[in-house]
Amino acid sequence: MNMEGILALTGWGGLRWVGPVELFERGPVWLRDWAVGWLPEGAKVWAEGLIPAVAVLAVFGLLFGLATVAERKLLGRIQNRPGPNRVGPYGWLQFAADGVKMLTKEDVVPRSADRVLHFLAPIVMLAPVALSLAVIPYGRDLVAADPRCGLLFFFAVGSAAEVAAFMAGWSSRNKYSLLGAMRAIAQMISYELPLVLSALTVVMMAGSLSLVEIVEAQSGYWWGVIPRWHVMTPWGLAGLLLFMAAAAAASNRAPFDLPEGESEIIGGFMTEYSGFKYAIFFMGEYFGMFAVSGLAVTLFLGGWQAPLAVLEAAPSYGWFFLKLGVMIAWFIWVRGTLPRLRVDHLLNFGWKYLLPLGALNLLVAMVWRGLGGWAFPGAGAVRWLACLAMIGLPAILWGRLLMRSRGWGPRVYRYAS
């Protein structure tokens, strides 16, 4: 460790020598305190709320830009193309060009559209998603708001996106838009349930709805090596898989992007949107992906916790954003690999498969806690395997049963093979 120390401002006026670890870890908070210190007494309470909000929006706004480029580049690579590589170094400034393009495009509103709703829908889409970013802890002390019911707030606010999608589809006076909106409603409501169920498992085990406390419940290491993240337990692993499947659907990501369905219903509820309103929708969608990815990281992957005790020297928010990046890359990889589902397949998958398994996972978590008292040699391994079997076997058998009852199976091409 570099013990030279760096002169840093700690709080208003206080000067002392700190190491680089502390500087990076506490830096953002000091910066906020320093900025707030300039203000008159009455404005301080507002600034303390506003500064994190602006910071979150700025960071995620930039991340949105970079994620759109990264998505296009990775999708391109998956299809053996280079992707955007013209604007800026290796094409990484493409989002700026796209932004200018979106801003300068004509804003077309259909003549028979409900102009007020048509205007409001993108805002209603983006605002709640941006709100839900507030409760996610990005680092040890970096959380914009830590209400005791953080997770509840997240889901309560996030479900407003459904209203926005329907507003957009209804106000456009377009059959494709309405079809897309109805698909969006059906899908988002169906998948909200398994999403909440798998999150509920974590709430039950961590004993708190506050996301900060959920992250703190995952601190520490087994045998000093394996981090005590929830994903390292059978119910956590199953929960993460369920959560990611449901999260892809809840945030309209491929392979569950039926509400958009560019190839069938030409953009769904966004059909009649152009210019910056479309960009706002797009932004809302990406923010939604960041929010559920961040929540998945928080609930299952240890939030800002480092994977090894040695690596705790790196700033905690660095770990959070690294994990978030991995999640985003995963979503992009999924989008590049899996084809879009059919509506009835999607709803069947949600209601008949994810929902029962989510409920079962709750039970498995209870059993896991119940078996925590075992003390004979090898108890840990037995407990682990027993719980894995409890969720894994039903997952396989129930899947087979469903496939057989619907006559589904591996597709056979009689004349082609």
Place this chain on the structure above:
Amino acid sequence: MSVEGAGLIRGFIETGRNLVGSYVDPRRWVTVQYPEERRATPENSRVYPFLVYDGADPEEGLRCVSCKICEKECPPQCIYIVPAQDERGRPRKHPAIFDIDISVCMSCQICVEVCPFDSIKMDQAYAWDREDRFGGLLLHKADLARPNRYYRELHPAEARVVDEHLARERELRESGVRAAVRASLPGSGEPGGGT
């Protein structure tokens, strides 16, 4: 029965291999970085016609005798020819104006097929981006004239046949027995084209 999720995992491995492979091995790329990198056009590709000239002077060496056959045959009528006149007002076997509007041309190659003098051939240059979509795409005689060398590069096999044919014609003309032999050479009025 297959293992659960095996197909999914195979799919992910396939796309993952593309993702990594396209960084390691640019030969996997299915696209061309167009302005910097251009694929060679196939020999038989064609875009718009050009005029062939022999020798060094693109004006005097033009093979075109302004017979206007191509102008009459052109289906979209994109060719416009005005024959040159000598000082006494008689038409010369030379075009004063030869314009092709390539915004109208449909690349059918009929002008090439009908030309008895092998003076108009199809070009392969496809990048005709111009600021002015009317004047910029109206090609004049000077824009259209290309040396025979150029034609040989574009269509080597075809150009060889045409060159041989023209050489034989010239030989016969010089030996003065042209008319006699012409009858014995079927199809020589339609030289070369398309072979």
